[in-house]
Amino acid sequence: MRQADDQQRPQDAAVASGGSATALPIAIRQLSKAYGAVPVLNDIDLDVRPGEFLTLLGPSGSGKTTLLMAIAGFLRPDKGSIRFGEREVVRLAPHKREIGMVFQNYALFPHMDVARNIGFPLRLRRMPAGEIARRVEAALDMFQLGGFGGRRIDQLSGGQRQRVALARAIVFEPRIILMDEPLSALDKQLRERMQIELRQLHERLGTTTVYVTHDQREALTMSDRIAILDRGRIARIDTPRAIYDDPGSRFVAEFIGESSFLDVEIADGVARAGSAIVRARDLPTKRGRYAMVLRPERLRLLGPGDGDGMNCFDGHITGVVYQGDTLLLQAALGDGSPVSLRLTTNGGGAPLPSPGAPVRIGIAVADTVLLPDEARGAL
Amino acid sequence: MSAADAYDPSGPARDFHAAALRRDQWRERMGLAGLAAPALLLVTVTLLVPVGWLFGLSFLDDSGAFSLEHYRRMLSEPSYARTFITTFEISLATTLICILLGYPLAYFLSQLPRRAANLCMIAVLLPFWTSLLVRTYAWLVLLQRSGLINTWGIKLGLWSEPLQLVHNAGGTLIGMVHIMLPFMVLPLYGTMRAIDGNLLRAAASLGSTPVHGFWTVFFPLSLPGLAAGASLVFVLCLGFYVTPAMLGGGKVTMVSNRIANDIELFFNWGAASALGVVLLVITLMVLVLAARLSRGAGPFGAGQGS
Numbered sequence: 001m002r003q004a005d006d007q008q009r010p011q012d013a014a015v016a017s018g019g020s021a022t023a024l025p026i027a028i029r030q031l032s033k034a035y036g037a038v039p040v041l042n043d044i045d046l047d048v049r050p051g052e053f054l055t056l057l058g059p060s061g062s063g064k065t066t067l068l069m070a071i072a073g074f075l076r077p078d079k080g081s082i083r084f085g086e087r088e089v090v091r092l093a094p095h096k097r098e099i100g101m102v103f104q105n106y107a108l109f110p111h112m113d114v115a116r117n118i119g120f121p122l123r124l125r126r127m128p129a130g131e132i133a134r135r136v137e138a139a140l141d142m143f144q145l146g147g148f149g150g151r152r153i154d155q156l157s158g159g160q161r162q163r164v165a166l167a168r169a170i171v172f173e174p175r176i177i178l179m180d181e182p183l184s185a186l187d188k189q190l191r192e193r194m195q196i197e198l199r200q201l202h203e204r205l206g207t208t209t210v211y212v213t214h215d216q217r218e219a220l221t222m223s224d225r226i227a228i229l230d231r232g233r234i235a236r237i238d239t240p241r242a243i244y245d246d247p248g249s250r251f252v253a254e255f256i257g258e259s260s261f262l263d264v265e266i267a268d269g270v271a272r273a274g275s276a277i278v279r280a281r282d283l284p285t286k287r288g289r290y291a292m293v294l295r296p297e298r299l300r301l302l303g304p305g306d307g308d309g310m311n312c313f314d315g316h317i318t319g320v321v322y323q324g325d326t327l328l329l330q331a332a333l334g335d336g337s338p339v340s341l342r343l344t345t346n347g348g349g350a351p352l353p354s355p356g357a358p359v360r361i362g363i364a365v366a367d368t369v370l371l372p373d374e375a376r377g378a379l
Numbered sequence: 380m381s382a383a384d385a386y387d388p389s390g391p392a393r394d395f396h397a398a399a400l401r402r403d404q405w406r407e408r409m410g411l412a413g414l415a416a417p418a419l420l421l422v423t424v425t426l427l428v429p430v431g432w433l434f435g436l437s438f439l440d441d442s443g444a445f446s447l448e449h450y451r452r453m454l455s456e457p458s459y460a461r462t463f464i465t466t467f468e469i470s471l472a473t474t475l476i477c478i479l480l481g482y483p484l485a486y487f488l489s490q491l492p493r494r495a496a497n498l499c500m501i502a503v504l505l506p507f508w509t510s511l512l513v514r515t516y517a518w519l520v521l522l523q524r525s526g527l528i529n530t531w532g533i534k535l536g537l538w539s540e541p542l543q544l545v546h547n548a549g550g551t552l553i554g555m556v557h558i559m560l561p562f563m564v565l566p567l568y569g570t571m572r573a574i575d576g577n578l579l580r581a582a583a584s585l586g587s588t589p590v591h592g593f594w595t596v597f598f599p600l601s602l603p604g605l606a607a608g609a610s611l612v613f614v615l616c617l618g619f620y621v622t623p624a625m626l627g628g629g630k631v632t633m634v635s636n637r638i639a640n641d642i643e644l645f646f647n648w649g650a651a652s653a654l655g656v657v658l659l660v661i662t663l664m665v666l667v668l669a670a671r672l673s674r675g676a677g678p679f680g681a682g683q684g685s
Contacts, residue, residue, distance in 0.1 A: 074580050094583040095592075107581035111599045120595075121585035168585065178584075 023051035023208045024085045024175040026071065031080030033066060040066045041077065042232035048210060053202050055211045055219040058229035059255070065180060067229070068212045072178050073097050084176060100169035100207075102179040106161045108153045114164050115140070115149035121172035139167040159190045166198075170205065177209045183218065195221050216256050220244065228252055250371050253293050260339040261291040262313075264370055271370065274335050278311050280368040290370040296328070296342035298367045301353075302360040310362035315339070317357050327352065331359055430659070437652035449653035459637075463657075466633045469548065469623065470616035473555045474563075477612050478605065480556070481563035485604075488564070489571035496568075503564050511558065515622050518554045519545060522626075546628025554622040562615060563608040570604025571597075610669030614662050634658050 026048035033041040040063045048054045056064040069075035071082060073094030082090045089097055108117050115136050122132040140146050143163040153161065162182065169177060182198075183191045199222050202209055213219055219226045220240040227237040228251075236243060236252045247253035250261070264273045267287045271278040278292060302312060318338070319330035322345070329341040341361065353359070440446035453459045484503070488496045506514060521527045522545035529541040544550055574597060582592035620635035627636070634654055641651035 072580075072584060074583075093588075094580070095586050095588055097584075098586070099584055101581065101584035103577045103581060105575065105577060107575060107577035109578060109581075109596055111596075120582070120587075124586040124591070168581075172585070 022175070023206055025050045026176065026208060026210070027081075027083040028067075028071070029081040031067070031070060031077050031082065033070065033075065033077045039232050041070065041080075044080070044232075044234060046227060046234060046237070048208055049224075050208055051206045053199070053209045053211065053222060053224045055213060055223040055226045056229060057213060057216060057219040057226050057255070058235075060214060061231075062229040063232040064212045064214075064229045066232075068178055068180055068210060071176075071210060072099055072101055098174050098176070100172070100174035100177045102165050102169050102177070102182040104181045104184055106165040106182075106185075108161055108164055108168070110153050112153075113149065114145065114151050114153070114156070117153070117164055118149075118168045118171050120168060125172060135171055139171045143167045158186050159194065162186065162194060166201070170201075170207070175207060177205075177207050179209065179211045181213055182211075184213070184215070191218070198222060220256070226256075228255060246369055247293065247371065250291050250373060253291075253369075253371060258296050258340065260294045260296075260337070262294060262333070262337055262339070263373070264290040264292045266290060266370075273313075276311070276313065278368065278370075279365045280370050281366050284370055284372075289373045291373040293369045293371060294339050294363060295367070296340040298363055299339065299341040300362045300364075301329070301341065301343065302362045307360070307362050309365050311365060311368055312360055312362045313339075314358065314360055317353050317355050317359055319355060320352055322352065329353060329359075331361060333361070433652040433655050436648050437656050439649055441649070449650045450657075452650070453653060453657065459654075462632050462634055462637050465631060466617060469551060469555070469631065469633060470613050470619075472552055473559055473616045474609050474613045476552065476556045477559050477563040478609060481560055481567060481608065482601075482605065484560075485564045485567035485571055486601075488568050489574075496572075500568070503561050506557070507561060511621055514558060515554055515625050518550070518557065518626060522550055522553065545626050546630060548627070548631050550626040550628070551623050551631045554626040555616060555619060558622060559612045559615060562611045566607040566611065567601065567604040570607070571601050574600045606669050606672050610666060613669075614665055617658060617662055617665070 026046070028044055028046040028048075031041050031044040031046075032039065042063075044063075044067060046067075056067055058064045066075060070077050073089070073092060077090065080090065081088060084097070109120065112120070115133075118136045118139050119132045122135055127135075136149065140149055143166060145160065145163055145167065148156070148160065148164075153164070156164065165182070179198075183194050186194060195218055202222075211219075211222065223240055225237060225239055226243055228235045228243070230251055236248055243252060243256055247256060253259055253261075262273050264271050264278055265288075266272075266284060269283075269285065271280065271283060271290070273292060280292075284290065300306070300310070302310070313333045315331045315333040317329060317331050319328075321328040321330075325345060327343045327345050329343065331339050331341065333339060339361065437449055438445055438447065440448045488499050488503075491499065519526075523529070524541040524543075526544070528544060532538050532542070533540075544553075578596050578600070579589075579592050582596045583589070587595065618635050619633065620639065623631050623633045624636055624639070627633075635658075638651045638654050638658075641647045641654065
């Protein structure tokens, strides 16, 4: 029942452990998909650069998995174009797209052992048995799975399954790798280790990678760029740092990192939060209501005399949470707005602040970002 | 009381409540066993005792003395061998036809959205709600010489003489397949539903055509269900009585028909018992073999063999 491959693959000559074939860019234009009257993808334009690690990040229902499935070919869009390099693939069957895919639940074949799982794409490409064995062996070594070739899938731990799934997805040297929340089933420690490993793997292979997650920290840790999806549109696409430091919209600020917001009103070129004047790195000129982003780790507790180059607010402490490495302080500002501060803890038994104590909180003007307040209809 | 309740790690009362906790556990187990007791009793009275009694009868001759006469006759008389061969042929043919019809049906159902699949499943199960006898009579009405199919066939000019559709092996097969099909579809459907759709997606992403993915991934994973359905149908066929008796018209003698003859015509309980014992042994052997093949999944098991 084997079917001949539709294309010859010149890169077959390369070896799993060796250098990768040239990375392919992905160009998506006006991609749309609706279920009934509900649009899931709304005229998506997206360019994934060759060799880039791009993360699709968004809450559930934002369309990130739908978009990934459309790239993989498992979902037929209503319209639009997807190109891998020069090649239009929007109507191409998934098995002809030459993508390595890692699924959330790994999707390892339970009736095959580890080696046969990894060898599956190689057997499909009618590689000689010796060559397959060699490549499978190399892949096993690469993922610290040496000696596991004969294991059944149900004998593996979650982390090992994850590695087998990765090995299977890259062993045939696809020029594009897609991953659908591949780490979500692992416990926190393993997940954090795998994030680093995946990132290192990507640096070694240099394969264009599209990664889906709903975990903003994971996205920040791993990505070259992050595309944040909101209701079937791309709300923002940029590097992790650019997005974190200047979210651009309240939706993005709420989604990436923790933050509290403070209402700010700009009139006549002056920004006021209540009666206090607020300075910012780039003060918007347009009058209207804005939200000031207060990241917990960018806030400082000020002593008397501090506060140069800072916006300062008076308030009092409402809660103290000791978290080992950090101390989370909850405070209410003068007008009652709640804010959180994250401070590093010190040893030495220094006394913790107590609830009710008055505090002065500051944020550097350089860290102060004002966003148009969509919720209140800025302008 | 007071001495045992005080915590004293070095004292004599270190196994706090150990005896009482053991007693509680024992009581809990007895409670569970008690729940199973009525069913166990019923099985013993209605199954084990009669089967044991038959087993004993099969070793007695007419005078009531121990003898292997009935078994010896089964080996020496070729008609018995023919009966067993017929039984196996009909059962095997029914099972194969059920596989050919049931596998694609179960596959189709497993790919439907769950609501639609449930509706279709009702259609599959509908025959279960009608008496076996009624369904078999219905086939008789449809298939006989002056039946619906022959009348229409001749009216439409498809054939000119009434076809012999019933009172032969063909008629028996039609009726048996109809009655057995749900037993094939149910375990198959359960197994197929449990196959993760991402496995086929994964196969496709790795370069597998849909046909290749089906044969290398889906089909092997559906085998436990196929083994369960096939063994269920085959075993049920081995002991099937009503349909072969009515649609076979005396030309298709299965073991169960022979047992009935031995009792109703010849009042030979020993011979009938011996046939019953042999059939039971063969059935058990088939079940064991099927369980081996499906690697642990029982006849009703829809588990994924690993």
